[in-house]
Amino acid sequence: MDSIISPHSKTPQDPTELTDALLDWYDVNARTLPWRIPPGSDIEPDPYHIWLSEIMLQQTTVTTVIPYFIKFLHQWPRVQDLAAAAQDDVLVAWAGLGYYARARNLHKCAQYVTEELNGIFPDTEENLLQLPGVGPYTAAAIAAIAFGQPAAVMDGNIERVMARMFNVTTPLPDAKPALKELTERMTPQHRAGDYAQAVMDLGANICGPKLLKCSGRCPWEDHCAANALGTADQLPRRKSKAPKPTRRGYAFWAEFNNHIWLCRRPENGLLGGMMEVPSTDWLESKSWDEVPAPQIPIITNWKETPGMVRHTFTHFHLELKVIRLEFAEQIDLQEGDWFPFSRINDLALPTVMMKVIHHLREPVLDL
């Protein structure tokens, strides 16, 4: 990349003019968010708040995060409080947010900061990067937003805005190095945190994946190469993804006296550490004809229930048929425990398991 100047834009050599225009826009248009210090405020950001919000915002939209962020701060006001919590309480509070390894790393990180760093977060990108669950994006974001350092923050929003500003037509992920380079050149020495948040606001509200509200709204409208070329709605390009396979299995519904039998998944891997209705392995198949008949986990009468639970994970679709085990008395299965339905919301149940529970409690065909 020879120059930050696009042949199709009026971008000045010195990006200061661009960043100043964006910061002026941000001063007026910054969204109010629970973890955000409004531009111009004298309040010092709380690194604990910034860190918590940034972990939650990984691959998760702002509107989804807000209620969880408020709930966490209410339950654990300081990083020391979070460190002292039981891991299962953290998983329960996290249930529904997804990517559950984030919750385990969040807890580990809180304990590390509390026990090894006297409750004080590192203030450099390099040292932040050493924390569990903190990668390049989050380290730069905390350094810039919480500590005012000129760290170059790169995320999906900023990738998109840069790809359009400079008409980067290389498909992702191949374009990442070039977009990172552009981001580094654009990041200002002062107010880098506000700058990063401003670009992300731009990406969320004006320069969206499909939604483009450039005209009269975007502070970079007159300097955007894709806007000049009319290519904005086609950028950034992406390599095509492999289609998702379908896995199928049988879940076992064991209910007695308003209790349900649940067990805990292994610590690592899919839905690590979360609770589940016991089930057979989830095997990839073309149809149910290929799925082996289930091994019933206890000698008792059983019945396959009508319908099926469908759920989609990051990399596969899941179909679960549910087998109801019938009991004359409350017998323990091999692993797990009986839990009263009244406490179901106090358990770390991922969404797919909540679907199973709703499916059996209010039978709906082919949910």
Added chain:
DNA sequence: AACCCGGGGGG
């Protein structure tokens, strides 16, 4: 470098 890892909202 490739793969694994959720869930929700919007078009």
Added chain:
DNA sequence: CCCCCAGGGTT
């Protein structure tokens, strides 16, 4: 149905 989202860890 598709796509995307304030990505990180593991191997």
